[in-house]
Amino acid sequence: MRHSPQPTSVEITRAGQILRAGGLVAFPTETVYGLGADAWNPAAVKKLYRVKRRPADHPVIVHFAEAKQAFEWARDVPDSARRLADRFWPGPLTLILKRAARAPDFITGGQDNVGVRVPAHPVARQMLAAFGGGVAAPSANRFGSVSPTTASHVLAELGADVDLVLEGGPTEVGIESTILDLSGDAPVVLRPGHISKSELERELGIPVAEKSAASPRHSGGLERHYAPHTPARLVPTHELDREIEKLKEKVAVLAFSRPDERVDFWLRMPRDAQAYAKRLYAALRELDSAGCEAILIETPPDRPEWAAVLDRLRRACG
Numbered sequence: 477m478r479h480s481p482q483p484t485s486v487e488i489t490r491a492g493q494i495l496r497a498g499g500l501v502a503f504p505t506e507t508v509y510g511l512g513a514d515a516w517n518p519a520a521v522k523k524l525y526r527v528k529r530r531p532a533d534h535p536v537i538v539h540f541a542e543a544k545q546a547f548e549w550a551r552d553v554p555d556s557a558r559r560l561a562d563r564f565w566p567g568p569l570t571l572i573l574k575r576a577a578r579a580p581d582f583i584t585g586g587q588d589n590v591g592v593r594v595p596a597h598p599v600a601r602q603m604l605a606a607f608g609g610g611v612a613a614p615s616a617n618r619f620g621s622v623s624p625t626t627a628s629h630v631l632a633e634l635g636a637d638v639d640l641v642l643e644g645g646p647t648e649v650g651i652e653s654t655i656l657d658l659s660g661d662a663p664v665v666l667r668p669g670h671i672s673k674s675e676l677e678r679e680l681g682i683p684v685a686e687k688s689a690a691s692p693r694h695s696g697g698l699e700r701h702y703a704p705h706t707p708a709r710l711v712p713t714h715e716l717d718r719e720i721e722k723l724k725e726k727v728a729v730l731a732f733s734r735p736d737e738r739v740d741f742w743l744r745m746p747r748d749a750q751a752y753a754k755r756l757y758a759a760l761r762e763l764d765s766a767g768c769e770a771i772l773i774e775t776p777p778d779r780p781e782w783a784a785v786l787d788r789l790r791r792a793c794g
């Protein structure tokens with residue numbers, strides 16, 4: 477396994493070769509790092525699921541260099557999908573569409589739809605162009621844990637199980653893409669992200685719903701997901717002081733205010749939702765490694781711009 481400081485064209489070519497040979501390449505996207513495999517190669521995808529420790533019936537997103545290719549993996553592509561692709565791709569948006577015959581069962585979890593995305597990170601784009609086809613890629617972490625936002629997170633968690641990790645610096649968005657299901661009668665957000673429900677509504681000119689129990693199965697929808705190993709809980713701002721006062725256990729705190737001297741591990745977070753998202757997973761990893769009994773997280777404001785962060789925090793707290 478090799479780890480390059482900055483992928484050269486040689487490294488990118490090698491990534492393409494590894495993918496073609498059925499290997500695994502971890503790569504940066506603008507959201508989080510992905511663990512990529514040739515989406516057409518059953519053995520490669522099997523290896524991907526094994527390394528990820530993901531159940532075989534969970535679908536995986538397929539990544540492409542161009543929107544045109546993504547739409548070739550779908551059938552009955554609605555105008556809304558093309559409109560959103562024109563506006564938001566390359567970018568942090570995944571579309572769930574009815575699948576075409578070329579989208580194999582083993583990447584759709586046996587469902588009749590497929591998740592496609594054209595990422596914006598230049599290293600991802602170069603790798604996808606060098607490979608030429610669809611790259612199946614979940615976030616490059618073990619099933620259920622926090623997504624990686626740096627190459628060293630990937631190395632620490634997956635290390636020798638990956639054939640190559642492409643370096644792309646800390647990711648810009650910091651949380652996973654917005655997932656929009658366009659396979660049904662009306663658009664439904666399955667996972668909130670950097671591209672908000674209102675931005676999607678503005679572009680489509682119709683209301684966009686949020687996930688209900690009837691929506692297609694997806695592992696990001698499990699209650700406890702994106703979670704640190706240390707038990708975490710959300711604490712409203714006005715209760716934070718009281719919680720700290722009565723503490724007996726050794727805790728870590730993620731909060732907006734300045735560090736409190738009664739607490740050993742305190743990370744101060746930005747008050748801007750996008751800056752918070754960018755910092756979140758590295759912060760959770762840091763607090764998780766502090767050896768505390770619990771992580772207390774100050775609840776962010778209940779406003780639309782915090783929807784994606786709140787979603788991830790609620791899951792981290794299970």
Ligand code: TXA
Pocket residue numbers: 505507508509510511534535536537570572584587589590591593595613614615616651652653655666692693694695696697
């Ligand atoms: O930002 C992202 O989306 C990152 C980067 C690497 O692209 N990928 C990512 O993949 O977060 P993953 O597998 O960790 O989360 C994707 C979620 C999963 O919950 C999966 O079950 C769901 O998308 N998903 C994938 N294909 C689907 C489909 N056909 N129908 C419903 N949900 C799907």
Ligand code: MG
Pocket residue numbers: 614615623
């Ligand atoms: Mg994931």
